Amino acid sequence: MSLQKLKVAFLGPLASFSHQAAAESFAKTSAELHPHVCFADAFAAVQQQEADYAVIPCENSTNGSVVQTLDLLADRSDLYKDVKVCGEYYLTVHHCLLVHKGSYPGGLPSYDGKITKLYTHPQAWGQCDKFLAKYFKGVERQDVSSTSKGAEIVSKEEPGTDERGGAIASRFAAEYHGVDALEENIEDRADNTTRFLILRNILADRTAGLEFEQPNVPNGGDAQLHHEATHKTLVSFSIDHSSPGALANALLIFKAHGLNLTSINTRPSLKRAWQYIFFVECSRTPCAENNDAVLNALNDLRGVTESCRDLGTWKDQLGVSII
Amino acid sequence: MSLQKLKVAFLGPLASFSHQAAAESFAKTSAELHPHVCFADAFAAVQQQEADYAVIPCENSTNGSVVQTLDLLADRSDLYKDVKVCGEYYLTVHHCLLVHKGSYPGGLPSYDGKITKLYTHPQAWGQCDKFLAKYFKGVERQDVSSTSKGAEIVSKEEPGTDERGGAIASRFAAEYHGVDALEENIEDRADNTTRFLILRNILADRTAGLEFEQPNVPNGGDAQLHHEATHKTLVSFSIDHSSPGALANALLIFKAHGLNLTSINTRPSLKRAWQYIFFVECSRTPCAENNDAVLNALNDLRGVTESCRDLGTWKDQLGVSII
Known part of the structure; x- marks a missing residue:
């Protein structure tokens, strides 16, 4: 393993809320933080392994989803095929x-x-x-x-x-x-919070085996704690638009495998107008019985979807709100 | 019935794409078209019956949903409780x-x-x-x-x-x-299309009984054609976040009543972070058997949702793509 410092990409400029989220989520490490002028540059840095991680805003509790991030995760041109979510960070917006x-x-x-x-x-x-x-x-x-x-x-x-x-x-x-x-704290709404996703390249040797929370400590952390924490998984898929009930059937698969839905989003497919890519996030508390739940759900999903992609699994940092 | 001209609100400025959509969708009438500087003003004009209709962008085939419109339809403060969708119009964006x-x-x-x-x-x-x-x-x-x-x-x-x-x-x-x-037609993508919703006040005597396509002709149109056209319905709801599978259960209700889903969107509830208001659009081809399908589905939905609102039914103008 290289002794080089970890490199973390964030959405610029310097001292932005993304910079703050990157600094706080990698506070325990001696990571180098690098600003990027746009979302696509930060994704590309991870795909090309110029950065070990990227910290990207994905949702705000008041304004909703960040569509630029969803569009890059949709990855319609296969530019970021090795980029997956490995963590999340919640930053309360104080002015x-x-x-x-x-x-x-x-x-x-x-x-x-x-x-x-x-x-x-x-x-x-x-x-x-x-x-x-x-x-x-x-x-x-x-x-x-x-x-x-x-x-x-x-x-x-x-x-x-x-x-x-x-x-x-x-x-x-x-x-x-x-x-x-x-x-300080001059904002009207005290609970305005932005959720950031932490991305890594699944082929990168430096980070593939590490727990995100302590990215510079291989095999570190408390195994017991990890076992009890809720895990979230993000999946994207497209469906056959000639088959009524296809979305309901896809969502039932998550339920059948004991995976609770925590969010659903759609973006235009850009293949045909008014057809969509779906993003479904689900959660489970890992136990002996559901070790393969995500794997099995993805297998079943492939049977009812046109295309389907596992976008990563990570530990919930907040306490999920299921839908 | 008043002999005054119909008043149609659109999102300004003059000669905007919304102005064009309003002009084209009310081309058969002698409606007066009135610009409004923001989405909320156009909604308010319909609620206060200063306008008979409003023409509002809701989705673009490339950029996705228009969140300002969803937030106004969410109507978290009960400002627009009599405003419902009564029609739609598709405008291809040519530059x-x-x-x-x-x-x-x-x-x-x-x-x-x-x-x-x-x-x-x-x-x-x-x-x-x-x-x-x-x-x-x-x-x-x-x-x-x-x-x-x-x-x-x-x-x-x-x-x-x-x-x-x-x-x-x-x-x-x-x-x-x-x-x-x-x-003309200097755009890269020939199919870039914006969908507009046409809103009216359900309590307004002037428009309540009229078919949108010919808003100045009471009881006009071809009854046979109307019977065969696909109808779309928009419903918003929030769900009990302590009940796993609540969203899947809600979507199954549409399926059970023969209603095909055509789109799903979410916006922050603004009551509690990471909880959502869902917007589900569904379609059916009216026939004797499904006359009450929307009514029955809404009744069932009230049993599995925290709150649920019928946002209107209208005739599909495109040929739906079901999900």
Whole structure:
């Protein structure tokens, strides 16, 4: 086994929420984190084994599924055939109001009303509506390409100027760009959470035998704990559109093998309009009786689907909500 | 019945693809078409009976579902409780290269290479990749807020200037803004189609008894044809997450009543993270035996779901693809 550090791809820019998710999920390792400008680049890095892992957003508890990720997992052109999900990470989205370092050492109570412009990503304004309405009504707002970019702008302000800016971004971005958090947790909704998938290449020797949670410790971890944890599996399939009830039949196969459904998504097949690729995620608590449940379900699914692909199995990090 | 013209709400701006869909689907009537700046405004106009109908995009054959429309149909705050789907319209997305009126009366063969700037909505560049690579490699591109806006910019060009612009937009936008189509059907993919839903208020006297296809002709149309056409029904529901197999059980109910599934979508419930509202669309060819199939299925669904809502039944305009 190589002694090189693990390489982890994330969706850029630096200090983005994806960067934070990668840093936190690989916190116990000395992994190198590499930004990628688009989802496809991060997938390609894993397929070509330039990265050992990729950390990719797949779903937000308020906004729903991330379709770019589903489209890459659909892999209609067989570009990422060795990329599978091996883990997940849940990141709660907390926003802070950030200001140039040293502007208000006393935090929000010492704020003198002098901020004339606010910066953040368009989506974040709506997530902090109440706070902004209370303290920053009428203050000019400028959209920027990422929350991290807003923190960067504020970090580069000239101290002498009359124009003072504020940025809405994460504490992670504040630390990265060296700015102060005037106030934390300014979001309206405390439970806004993004789920990230962790991908690896199933042919890569460096990672194939490792538990994701401790990717730099071969055969590490507590075997008892692993046995009791719930496992999730993601499967994609397409069905024969001339056969009524094909989707219901496919879902019954999961039930027959004791696999609980946890999510279902569809994307256009792009072969014919109004036909779909289905993504079904299911869970089970491993035990002697269901060791082969996923394998058997996939075998049965191949009998009722046009195509069917196992996209990986990993340990549930949250406690699943079954459907 | 009032003699006032029908009012139809669409998603603006003027000459958008939604405007075109509204104009084409109400072509046989003398309806007034009214632009609305956002999806919620169009829904509200129907709920408040300021509009008789609304024409709303719900799905694109390449990009998938329109989540804003699903979120409004989910109606988590009971704002649009009388709004139901009563029809659908399929619009194939064709793009043209538009130029100032009279610039090139001979069309593309007379083009002299003088266009220095192109305008369109960010999504349209990717849809016309091959044409642009062949004829407009290296020409400056400017993103605008809608394809219609690009056509408007080109229509207002001063004829004398050296700077000539081209816009990528629909023939409908060309006619609306009075510009010429240098070339038509420049899109890479000929089958890129958007499906629009047509909404009405079920309590509105003016429209409640009318067939959508001829909304200004009470009791009009050919009864025989209506009887044979496939009908689609949209249902939303949420399920008890403590009961394994709840989704499979719900889908089996459709099958048991002879209703073929045609699409399934999910959106976050926003009550609890990772729980969902399901949207199931099903179809049947009406006959004496299945007259009450939708009613009976809804009754059964209420037994296995937490909440369940009938979002309307309408005539299939395409020929369904069942799942």
